[in-house]
Structures are given as C-alpha cells and as structure tokens.
Amino acid sequence: MPKSRIRKKADYTPPQAKQAANIKLTNRSWVAPVMLALFAIGLVWIVVFYVTDGSLPIESIRNWNIVVGFGFIAAGFGVSTQWK
Numbered sequence: 001m002p003k004s005r006i007r008k009k010a011d012y013t014p015p016q017a018k019q020a021a022n023i024k025l026t027n028r029s030w031v032a033p034v035m036l037a038l039f040a041i042g043l044v045w046i047v048v049f050y051v052t053d054g055s056l057p058i059e060s061i062r063n064w065n066i067v068v069g070f071g072f073i074a075a076g077f078g079v080s081t082q083w084k
C-alpha cells in the first residue's frame with residue numbers, strides 16, 4: 001500500500017502586537033468620599049424627617065422631604081459609576 005504524502009502546514013505566526021494606546025488615568029480619589037457623603041446626607045435627611053414628625057428639614061415641602069433624601073442617595077449611586 002502506498003504511503004500518503006504528508007502535507008506540510010505553515011508554521012503559526014502570531015498576529016503582530018498592537019501598540020498600547022495611551023490611557024490617561026485621572027485621579028479619582030474624590031469619588032468614594034463624595035459617594036459616601038451623598039449616601040449619608042440622604043439617610044440623615046430621611047431620618048430627621050421621620051424623627052421630627054415632618055417639621056424638619058424643610059417643613060413647607062412636607063412629604064417631598066423623602067424624595068429629596070432619596071435624591072441624595074440616587075446621586076450617590078450616580079457618582080459611584082465614576083469609581084474605578
């Protein structure tokens with residue numbers, strides 16, 4: 001029985017390495033303190049509203065104080081997206 005010919009495969013050549021793009025890393029050390037501060041302000045705002053039976057922080061907006069407190073908390077989550 002005749003032997004089959006062995007096909008010679010081309011050697012593997014890895015793709016050329018791309019040049020690393022210059023990544024500008026900015027200093028984001030402000031993100032964590034601002035995020036935590038916004039969380040704390042929102043929490044304190046809501047707690048003060050409930051503890052004082054609605055007379056504080058701003059009496060004229062009544063139950064909207066809860067929305068303001070949650071607004072601070074939502075802003076804290078918004079700032080947290082900048083954290084790397």
